[in-house]
Amino acid sequence: MNFFKRAWLNLIAKKGRTLLLILVTSAILLFVLAGLLIRNAADAATSNAKKSVGATLTLSANREAAFKKMRASASGDSTSKPEKPSLSLTPVKLADVKQIANLDNVKNYNLLSSTSVNASSFDAISTTTSSAVSANTEDGRGGSKTFADQGDIAISGVSATALTTNFASNGYKIIKGRGILASDANTTNIIVKSELAKQNDLSVGDTIKVKSTSGSQTYSMKIVGIYKAPSTSDTAQMGPGATDPSNTIYSSYTLANTIKGSKYKNTADSVTFNVSDPVKVEAVKKAGTKLISTSKYSLSANDVSYQSVKSSMTNIKSFADKIVWLVAIAGTIILALIIILMIRERRYEIGVLLSLGESRAKIVTQFFVEMFLVLIVAVGIAGAGGQFVGNKLGEQLVAQQTASTASSVQTGGMTRPNAGGQAPGNGNAQAPSGSVGRGGASFMDSSADKTALDVQVTPTNLAELGGFGLAIVFISIVLASGGILRLSPRKVLID
Amino acid sequence: MLELKQIGYWYDREENSLFKNVDLTFETGHSYAIVGQSGSGKTTLLSLIAGLEKPKAGEIILNGQLLSQIGLTKYRQKKVSIVFQSYNLLTYMSPLNNLLTAMAVTKSTHEGDKTYAREMLRKLGLTDEQMTKNVQRLSGGQQQRVAIARTMCCDAKLVVADEPTGNLDEENTQEVIQLFQTIAHEQDRCVIIVTHEPDVAAACDYSYRLAHHEFALEK
Numbered sequence A: 001m002n003f004f005k006r007a008w009l010n011l012i013a014k015k016g017r018t019l020l021l022i023l024v025t026s027a028i029l030l031f032v033l034a035g036l037l038i039r040n041a042a043d044a045a046t047s048n049a050k051k052s053v054g055a056t057l058t059l060s061a062n063r064e065a066a067f068k069k070m071r072a073s074a075s076g077d078s079t080s081k082p083e084k085p086s087l088s089l090t091p092v093k094l095a096d097v098k099q100i101a102n103l104d105n106v107k108n109y110n111l112l113s114s115t116s117v118n119a120s121s122f123d124a125i126s127t128t129t130s131s132a133v134s135a136n137t138e139d140g141r142g143g144s145k146t147f148a149d150q151g152d153i154a155i156s157g158v159s160a161t162a163l164t165t166n167f168a169s170n171g172y173k174i175i176k177g178r179g180i181l182a183s184d185a186n187t188t189n190i191i192v193k194s195e196l197a198k199q200n201d202l203s204v205g206d207t208i209k210v211k212s213t214s215g216s217q218t219y220s221m222k223i224v225g226i227y228k229a230p231s232t233s234d235t236a237q238m239g240p241g242a243t244d245p246s247n248t249i250y251s252s253y254t255l256a257n258t259i260k261g262s263k264y265k266n267t268a269d270s271v272t273f274n275v276s277d278p279v280k281v282e283a284v285k286k287a288g289t290k291l292i293s294t295s296k297y298s299l300s301a302n303d304v305s306y307q308s309v310k311s312s313m314t315n316i317k318s319f320a321d322k323i324v325w326l327v328a329i330a331g332t333i334i335l336a337l338i339i340i341l342m343i344r345e346r347r348y349e350i351g352v353l354l355s356l357g358e359s360r361a362k363i364v365t366q367f368f369v370e371m372f373l374v375l376i377v378a379v380g381i382a383g384a385g386g387q388f389v390g391n392k393l394g395e396q397l398v399a400q401q402t403a404s405t406a407s408s409v410q411t412g413g414m415t416r417p418n419a420g421g422q423a424p425g426n427g428n429a430q431a432p433s434g435s436v437g438r439g440g441a442s443f444m445d446s447s448a449d450k451t452a453l454d455v456q457v458t459p460t461n462l463a464e465l466g467g468f469g470l471a472i473v474f475i476s477i478v479l480a481s482g483g484i485l486r487l488s489p490r491k492v493l494i495d
Numbered sequence B: 001m002l003e004l005k006q007i008g009y010w011y012d013r014e015e016n017s018l019f020k021n022v023d024l025t026f027e028t029g030h031s032y033a034i035v036g037q038s039g040s041g042k043t044t045l046l047s048l049i050a051g052l053e054k055p056k057a058g059e060i061i062l063n064g065q066l067l068s069q070i071g072l073t074k075y076r077q078k079k080v081s082i083v084f085q086s087y088n089l090l091t092y093m094s095p096l097n098n099l100l101t102a103m104a105v106t107k108s109t110h111e112g113d114k115t116y117a118r119e120m121l122r123k124l125g126l127t128d129e130q131m132t133k134n135v136q137r138l139s140g141g142q143q144q145r146v147a148i149a150r151t152m153c154c155d156a157k158l159v160v161a162d163e164p165t166g167n168l169d170e171e172n173t174q175e176v177i178q179l180f181q182t183i184a185h186e187q188d189r190c191v192i193i194v195t196h197e198p199d200v201a202a203a204c205d206y207s208y209r210l211a212h213h214e215f216a217l218e219k
């Protein structure tokens, strides 16, 4: 074990050289650590983002198939049926929903059923711009009803408001009372928007009356909560041809079904399944498609947010990987050169030790121990500094990536409404055509904290760093001393 | 104790051998001088005896065992101790640590015995203060005495020295000559000294001259 003592004596005796070696090694390790930190943080952020962004599957009527059928009947039976050909969309059956819900990785689901009614015991909010907007709105019920059939109050029937995109991620909030819960099924409980409540002086516990659009039926509804939407979402969120987003009432899907008529019992316009692991979306979609009649229904995946988070995180990760590699290679070369020079300069010492009969292995081990001690100190310094450098770099990266993510989400949001033409947007607020736009927005809202790189120096990082340093040191020492030690001791000593 | 049998050595080609078919025998309790002109190959021969290099021809036998069998590293560790003209001390250590290091590397019977090492250095004229400061702060004569003390602390029965007085003044030379005689006669070791100084050769029990690629006993 004499080589330990020699290593120590050497480091102590050559303080200046030792200090320089520690500084150079620290600097190299610092850069490597910064790269490792960003890479790890990007990894962690990616898996967090995967979890928090989530992905959904939407089960709804197959509009494409229905359109085909409509066209076929229009051309075939045009004489016998003079009336306008109608697009008949089959509502989703609860039995099918339960089967899909039982698949692996389906976390929960939200039934959506929408309709519209006319305000009876109160006044709907009217705005002049809204009619123009509503005319443009992709109306889910399409040709089945004319514009005149639209009531001024939109009823958004859901399983639970907490499961909707609006409440889960678009910033909708219950400000009084409570949201619609699964237990509200088969009740007349509703929640109304704060503007509507204010205009009509409504509060939790009040009962309001609405009339069906045909005017034949009157329904009483009990207000259990009042909600508020972020002001920005007002223009984005349009109800089913409703005059103003403030006229949207949330109820249990059963209430919407009741208003629509008895044949809608135990159905929904569409169902959104939340998939616990976004990676599994396609697999769940495949399994789910097997359970339904594809001529009537379609099951579509929506993981735009997930994909954009994933791609932005992949960018950071590949950038960090490049840094790690670049610095690792540059660092290896620099450190190896320094070590090689240092050992060549110690040729005389090697000769003396050889002449004393020290084994070559122990001479190499002495050098290794010296560098190991230097490395321990350097890892400590790099660890302290790495936290700082990593934070700065992380901030920089997130600033850049948020910008590029924003643009990618925007394009995602832009392209989807076109697809929304085929998408089953049965005129409900949760229809994919609308929700994607908002999905994008929701990702934007939360992207700042979701993609924030949590740069922390962990013991694992330091161990990785130490391992990396050891590898460089080992290779350099073996290379440098190999050149000297393969000579005969006489050549080392005398030449 | 040490036998050289038909030893030959050359650097580039056999025709240019420094020496050939050398047969020499060295015994413990005696000191030997090897003299000869500069460039004749004295250092080369000594490096063969010291196990720093393998001979190109012939065999070296220590107490009936071939050097190649003992292994050169083990041979240098346990069997031979070398003193160089340039002292060859570990420059980043004190004299005391140089001795302790050598004792540890050679696994000497006195390994780890600080008192013994101090006593050796004191015997060779170093003060306690000099023992613990860096070895490079000592004069040439003092450094060479540390190198000799290092040899004395180790168990090797064979001691070889290459121009050990080459860098020393007259006074130190005499002292070092005496030390080597003490090592040979009192410690019963075999001392082989390469030198070009007549004084050193005269002090040794035997003297070989290397000339015309051959060794001839002068004394």
Ligand SMILES: Nc1ncnc2c1ncn2[C@@H]1O[C@H](COP(=O)(O)OP(=O)(O)O)[C@@H](O)[C@H]1O
Pocket: A495, B011, B012, B018, B036, B037, B038, B039, B040, B041, B042, B043, B044, B045
């Ligand atoms: N590595 C070497 N390669 C070639 N020739 C060498 C080498 N080392 C020494 N020589 C030559 O061998 C001869 C003997 O050298 P050396 O043993 O050092 O002589 P001495 O010690 O007697 O002065 C010299 O002529 C020298 O030039």
Ligand SMILES: [Mg+2]
Pocket: B042, B043, B044
């Ligand atoms: Mg010489």
